[in-house]
Amino acid sequence: MHIPDGFLDLHICAITYLATIVFWVFAFRRARQVIDEKHIPLMATLTAMFFAAQMMNYPIIGGTTAHILGGPILAITLGPYAGLISMSIILLIQTFLFGDGGITTLGANVWNMGIVGVFIPYMVCLLILKIKSSKTALFIGVFLAALVGDVLAAIFAGLELGLSTLTFPYSVPIAVTAMGLHHFVIGVGEGIVSMAIISILLKVRPDLMEIPKIAPLWMGELRFTTKVG
């Protein structure tokens, strides 16, 4: 889903950068309040781990492979602001180490995968757990969160591409359908992998599910008590 340089119009790049910067400002302000110096190396190693995890592929329909984005799991375990910071670091390293992504499109990529792909899953999971708080609900929540997050992130990427009338040759409907359909399949995979991750966390270190989440105050906090299930 990484959009490289040359795919987006400059004004789309500017708009997505501005929108992303707004979220960055809030995220770092909140992070400065909540994170103490102990959390920095902790979040850094988790970010490095998700970077490595993004390189592992799983097979999807048609003999092709996909990899997890990690956004949903980051959001659910660390909170959306922490997830945004982690995803931004991952995308930054991918751009300046591999050349995956681009300088002018970094704002758009962070918007798709670090904001849409992190905040939406968090809200979906929050919503499901509010309806019913049980272990099954948690797993359904995680699956739906990952699926919805991936598809919405892809739809935003398609929108940005389609609205770039000067550079990108295809229109909004084509770009959105292509991205959305493709990432629906990837999203199902992400959902299954995410459920497996949560289940192993609950089994081995349930306390890790209770790390304080760095979330906007108005959103409320996801709570998994060990009582769940």
Next chain:
Amino acid sequence: MIKELLKAFEDMVYSERYPSLDGSLQRIDPTVKLFMTTIFIITIVSMMKITPLILLMGVVLLLAISSKLPLKSFLFRVTFFIPLFAGIITLPLPFITPGRALASFTIAGLSLNLTYEGIYRMILFTFRVWLSVAFLTLLISTTKFNDILHALSRFKLPQIFIMMASITYRFIFNFINEGYRMILARESRITRKQRRMEVMKTLGNIIGTLFIRAYERGERVYFAMLARGYSGELRSVNGLKVHVRDWAFAIITISICSVVIMLNYIDLVIW
């Protein structure tokens, strides 16, 4: 699965080899380099004609040669993957763009017109993507990642971000290795081809285990840092200084970009 991991790992090791060569771009200050690359890419993205892009292609090749990058592998790295993908997705363009017809075919009752405008749009889009990737590759193959981070910290980014990014970068190799070992161990134990669902569950288990290990390692890293005098602040030893050659490079870049932008707008250049 394993092959791809290994390849990615190899790429990373190679990407850190060229920055230590003694070429022209390697000597430029990373902040200036980052800024000028951004200006080049913005110029490229705003181009609507092919001629100015050819000029910029000359610039990128010249810079690559003077930075002592092996031209063959540089071109290979730049052309494959992203620009190739861009080329493939634009393949229908010559047929769906209305304009002067160069040739027409009738396939299965469908009449297709190959138009001049369509071919032009296809070449323009692919060329623009190729050049952007070329400039980005030039930057990353002449600059160490730590220097880029240092350059970014001069743009007043939050300290938390810079610090986390630099620690993350150090541990990536570690976790790739760890993940690789776990996958290898898994593959040596299975005797049959796994179903799709099983592979995904296994992957989830591996990532979950990695998550726990990463968390525990994070705690150890913190104590290790604390023992070495960590107080939550970032200190860097290598002071970077902007020299005359950096200014010269900046001025040359800006003049080239202005000429190119002018070329894009004057009517003398039709293409």
